[in-house]
Amino acid sequence: MNIIxxxxxxxxxxxxxxxxKVLAVEENKRIxxxxxxxxxxxxxxxxxxxxxxxxGVLIIEALAQATGILLLKQKxxxxxxxxxxxxxxxxxxxxxxxxxxxMLVSEIMELNDETCxxxxxxxxxxxxxxxxxxxxxxxx
Numbered sequence: 001m002n003i004i005x006x007x008x009x010x011x012x013x014x015x016x017x018x019x020x021k022v023l024a025v026e027e028n029k030r031i032x033x034x035x036x037x038x039x040x041x042x043x044x045x046x047x048x049x050x051x052x053x054x055x056g057v058l059i060i061e062a063l064a065q066a067t068g069i070l071l072l073k074q075k076x077x078x079x080x081x082x083x084x085x086x087x088x089x090x091x092x093x094x095x096x097x098x099x100x101x102x103m104l105v106s107e108i109m110e111l112n113d114e115t116c117x118x119x120x121x122x123x124x125x126x127x128x129x130x131x132x133x134x135x136x137x138x139x140x
Contacts, residue, residue: 001069009072010065010082011067015042018062019104022069030107031070031106039098054096059130060087063120065119067106067134071116082116082136090132100124106134 001022010017023032037054044052068125069083096102103135110117116138121131 008070009069012065013110015101016061017065018058019065022066025046025073028074028111030109031066033066033069033104035078035102035104035140037096037098037100037102041098044098052086053097054100056090056092056130059092059096059122060090060134062102063104063106063122063130064134064136067116067118067120067136070106070108070118071111071136071138076113077138078092080138080140083139084134084135085115086117086135088133088135090130092130094124094127096122096129096130109133 003020006022007017018035019033020036021034023034025031039052043055043058047055064084071077071082105121107119108116109119116136118134120134122129
C-alpha cells in the first residue's frame with residue numbers, strides 16, 4: 001500500500017500521518033509498515049533541536065497508526081474507528097534520528113468487537129528501537 005491507499009483507511013493527515021508505506025498485511029494477524037524519518041519533520045524544530053531525535057510518543061503513534069490500518073482492513077471492523085486506549089510494557093532501546101527508516105510491526109494478540117491488544121515493535125536497520133503492547137478501543 002502506498003500513501004494514497006493509506007489515506008483511504010486512516011483519518012490522519014499531515015503533520016500527523018506517520019505511516020508512509022505498508023509492506024505486508026497478514027489479515028487478522030500482523031502488519032509491516034514503514035515510516036521514513038526526515039529532518040523536515042516539524043517536531044525536530046522543538047524536540048532537542050541541537051541533537052535531533054524522534055520523540056518516543058510519536059514512535060508509539062506510528063505503531064498505533066500501522067495497527068489501525070491492520071484493524072480497519074478487516075470487514076467486521078470497517079465501520080469502526082480504532083482508538084488507542086492503552087500502552088503497556090513499552091520500552092525505548094535506541095534513539096531514532098533523521099535519515100532513519102522505521103520498520104513498524106504490529107501483531108494481534110487478542111481481538112473482539114470492542115477491544116484489541118497487539119504486540120508492537122519498531123526497528124531501524126534490524127535493531128529494535130521500541131517494543132511493547134498497545135490496547136485499542138473499537139468505537140462506532
